[in-house]
Structure formats: structure tokens, C-alpha cells
Amino acid sequence: MFKKLREIPIKILILEALLRRLSFTHPKRNLLQEELSKGYAGYRGEQSMDYFLAQLPQDNLLIFQDLRLPLAGNTYFQIDILLITPSFFIIYEGKNILGHLYFDFNQLIRTLDDQEEMFLDPIVQVQNQQYHFENLIKKYFNKQLPNTSFVVVTNSSSKIEINPDYRLAFEKVIRTPAILQKTLHYSRKNNKEIFDKKDMQKLSRILLKLHTPAFPNVLEQFQITDDEILSGIYCESCQSLTIVKSYRKWLCTNCGQENNTAFIHALIDFYLLKGKTITNQQCKDFLQLSSSSISSKLLRTLNLSFIGTYRNRAYNLSLSDLQRKLVSNNKDGQVTKCPRK
Ligand SMILES: [Zn+2]
Known part of the structure; x- marks a missing residue:
């Protein structure tokens, strides 16, 4: 059952509003347009995972899309897709990156049009989310749910290559259609019920309450001042x-x-x-x-x-x-x- 649906990211809405309200000759228009295209590509990449989520057996399954949960102080961690059953949880992190992707220890190297670009290792990123979510469950329930996580390369035309020594990456990096089999496989191996119906309802309430949407400061990011807005x-x-x-x-x-x-x-x-x-x-x-x-x-x-x-x-x-x-x-x-x- 889908408990929380993904919404159009607020950054996309802000960029669209800006493009409506900057003069046609504004020097930053092209940059904003590029950022907007990137935003939509990421959003569509995340949407491409939904088709496979909908095919999962929905009994006892809660699906949360795009959760942003508080850590200490003013910091948050963000989860693209969270699946929870009474027996386990799985986190899927979507990556819509075009080009040749080389997964190396601690970094992801993307090559596109002969240009190399470095990204943080998304496997480490998704494992951090796993760790934070495990802690959240411990905090509210004093229980431990078995869990795992995957990085989903949502752009089907991207080529994936993995450092042969980085064995974990072979297990963790998947393409979108694998969501179904990975989930079914994990659920067959972890079928002991740890949460009862009440726990599931309570967890769902807590997550919806804790979710805090981001409100990025796009004006500051692009150094656009208030008086430029028409x-x-x-x-x-x-x-x-x-x-x-x-x-x-x-x-x-x-x-x-x-x-x-x-x-x-x-x-x-x-x-x-x-x-x-x-x-x-x-x-x-x-x-x-x-x-x-x-x-x-x-x-x-x-x-x-x-x-x-x-x-x-x-x-x-x-x-x-x-x-x-x-x-x-x-x-x-x-x-x-x-x-x-
Ligand atoms: Zn008109």
C-alpha cells in the first residue's frame, strides 16, 4: 500500500516560478532552464520505479516515496523509496545519471562526452540512510528490523561498470526492473514477523508526522536578488x-x-x-x-x-x-x- 506519494520537488516549482518572473534577457535564464531540466529528469527517473513497486504483493507492505526525516539539530536524511513490512525494510535510492558510470570505492565516476565528473558513492549514501532509519526504529520501538538497500540506476541508456574489487557494488547497484526480484528475494529470506499490526500503524503515523519537505534557497544558489523578480x-x-x-x-x-x-x-x-x-x-x-x-x-x-x-x-x-x-x-x-x- 502506498502510504506517501512522491510530489513534484519544490525546487522544480521554484525554478518554474523564477522563469516566469525574470526578464527575458536575464543572464541566468539558461542556467535556470538547465537546472530545471535536470530536476525533471531526476523526478521522471524516480517515477520510473513506480511501475515495479506497484507489481509487488501489497499485503502487509507499506511504501513511502520521498521521505525527508530529521536527524539531530537542523539536519535531515532523505529516502527516495522505503518499503516496510512486519519483517523487514528496504531502501531504494534512484540515480538518474546519464553516461558511462564507473562505481569505484568511495566515488562514482561519470564519463559523458569525454568529460569526467565525480559523484559521491551512492552506495555509501544509501547505507547511511539505512543506518539512520534503523536508529529511528530503535528509538521509537526498541526493536530491530532486518534491512537492506540498493542503488537503482534509473537511466536505462547509462552504461554501468564496477571496479572488479568492489564486490559490494555488484550486489547493491541494480537497474529499475530488478526492484521486483530483489524485493521478493529478500522477503523470502526474511519472513519472521517482528512488527504487529499496531506497530505498523504507529510507524506509519510517525513517519508522516516527521516528514519535513525541503525548501531550497534557489535565489541564493543562483545569486538572484529580490528586486530582479518581476x-x-x-x-x-x-x-x-x-x-x-x-x-x-x-x-x-x-x-x-x-x-x-x-x-x-x-x-x-x-x-x-x-x-x-x-x-x-x-x-x-x-x-x-x-x-x-x-x-x-x-x-x-x-x-x-x-x-x-x-x-x-x-x-x-x-x-x-x-x-x-x-x-x-x-x-x-x-x-x-x-x-x-
Ligand atoms: Zn495574455
């Missing part, structure tokens, strides 16, 4: 920031397209690029609204929770809430009652 409401049809409020409608002044949910998208961009709370003034400026009262009514119609008194009120933006509103408003074909001009 304001306005984005029109998907003509890809410009030219949607304005016109009476009860939201219309693009460039192509004439009506889009009554584009302002929610703009608030999502604000969340991704500017901050998790928004004041009335910030909303007016970012959406380029003509008055504070329109901005204030708009924020109120979205039923956002807020902090502070009237004048210094800051509304809490929640990505999942805004995304839900976007979907439900699109379905209804209308907005949650637009404030009148």
Missing part, C-alpha cells in the same frame, strides 16, 4: 505578466485571455519566491492591484489565517491550500467570489 499576474496564453482585474473578471491586457485563477498562481509564486506570509501592501504590489481595498478583499475571500492586528496583518500562505484552491476553482470554472472593483 511583479504582476502571469498569463499562460501569452507568457507575460499582463493580467489585470477588470470589473469582476481577470483579463490579459496583451492577448485578451480571461483567467480567473491566475491571481492564485501569482500568490503561489509569491510563496515560492518571496515568503510564506503576505501583507496587504505586499499583495497589492506583487499582483499590481489598483487599490489596497481590492487587495484586502481578495485576501479575505481566500480565507487565509493571519497573524497581527489589522494594520500589520500578515496572512499565512500555504502551498497545498493554494494549489487546492487552484484546482477546485478551475473545476468550478469560477473563482471563490472575486471582490468587486
Whole structure:
């Protein structure tokens, strides 16, 4: 049973928001586009494992995708795929790296277009995850579940080569279709039930509670400053920031397209690029609204929770809430009652 599904990585959403809101001549656009392509390739690589996960016998099996769990202090460890049964757990770490891959002790060397690039050894990486997850189980249950881990090369056109002395790598590095057989094989060897039904439910609750999605600072990574981010409401049809409020409608002044949910998208961009709370003034400026009262009514119609008194009120933006509103408003074909001009 899939207990937690993978979501589109927040970094992809941030990069897309940035590309909507940087000028067409911005010097970093190509770099951002490249990073976005890499992000999508990794995401699709992880998705390619799902087909084989779905073929596993689902009785007593819990599947968690893309978990990020706390270690001490402000550090976390991340797991691509975690399988848990009452008898064991398995971690699969997906690697979508194109080219000739040479697995050596402590490093992975990728050769592509005659260029060599070094990566950290993903086997060590996945064994660390195994170790941390074992500790988590010990901490909450004082029990030990047998466990193993694998590195999955998700790019089927990559060539795999392993240092002949690195015997562990022959066991640990697999291609995507092997997920099914590796899991079945391990489950036949480890069938003593250590967790009961209650333990399984408790573990599932704990993991969903501990999961903390990453929020990478992409602006800092690419050294883009706040004042380079353009304001306005984005029109998907003509890809410009030219949607304005016109009476009860939201219309693009460039192509004439009506889009009554584009302002929610703009608030999502604000969340991704500017901050998790928004004041009335910030909303007016970012959406380029003509008055504070329109901005204030708009924020109120979205039923956002807020902090502070009237004048210094800051509304809490929640990505999942805004995304839900976007979907439900699109379905209804209308907005949650637009404030009148
Ligand atoms: Zn337009």
C-alpha cells in the first residue's frame, strides 16, 4: 500500500516560478532552464520505479516515496523509496545519471562526452540512510528490523561498470526492473514477523508526522536578488505578466485571455519566491492591484489565517491550500467570489 506519494520537488516549482518572473534577457535564464531540466529528469527517473513497486504483493507492505526525516539539530536524511513490512525494510535510492558510470570505492565516476565528473558513492549514501532509519526504529520501538538497500540506476541508456574489487557494488547497484526480484528475494529470506499490526500503524503515523519537505534557497544558489523578480499576474496564453482585474473578471491586457485563477498562481509564486506570509501592501504590489481595498478583499475571500492586528496583518500562505484552491476553482470554472472593483 502506498502510504506517501512522491510530489513534484519544490525546487522544480521554484525554478518554474523564477522563469516566469525574470526578464527575458536575464543572464541566468539558461542556467535556470538547465537546472530545471535536470530536476525533471531526476523526478521522471524516480517515477520510473513506480511501475515495479506497484507489481509487488501489497499485503502487509507499506511504501513511502520521498521521505525527508530529521536527524539531530537542523539536519535531515532523505529516502527516495522505503518499503516496510512486519519483517523487514528496504531502501531504494534512484540515480538518474546519464553516461558511462564507473562505481569505484568511495566515488562514482561519470564519463559523458569525454568529460569526467565525480559523484559521491551512492552506495555509501544509501547505507547511511539505512543506518539512520534503523536508529529511528530503535528509538521509537526498541526493536530491530532486518534491512537492506540498493542503488537503482534509473537511466536505462547509462552504461554501468564496477571496479572488479568492489564486490559490494555488484550486489547493491541494480537497474529499475530488478526492484521486483530483489524485493521478493529478500522477503523470502526474511519472513519472521517482528512488527504487529499496531506497530505498523504507529510507524506509519510517525513517519508522516516527521516528514519535513525541503525548501531550497534557489535565489541564493543562483545569486538572484529580490528586486530582479518581476511583479504582476502571469498569463499562460501569452507568457507575460499582463493580467489585470477588470470589473469582476481577470483579463490579459496583451492577448485578451480571461483567467480567473491566475491571481492564485501569482500568490503561489509569491510563496515560492518571496515568503510564506503576505501583507496587504505586499499583495497589492506583487499582483499590481489598483487599490489596497481590492487587495484586502481578495485576501479575505481566500480565507487565509493571519497573524497581527489589522494594520500589520500578515496572512499565512500555504502551498497545498493554494494549489487546492487552484484546482477546485478551475473545476468550478469560477473563482471563490472575486471582490468587486
Ligand atoms: Zn495574455
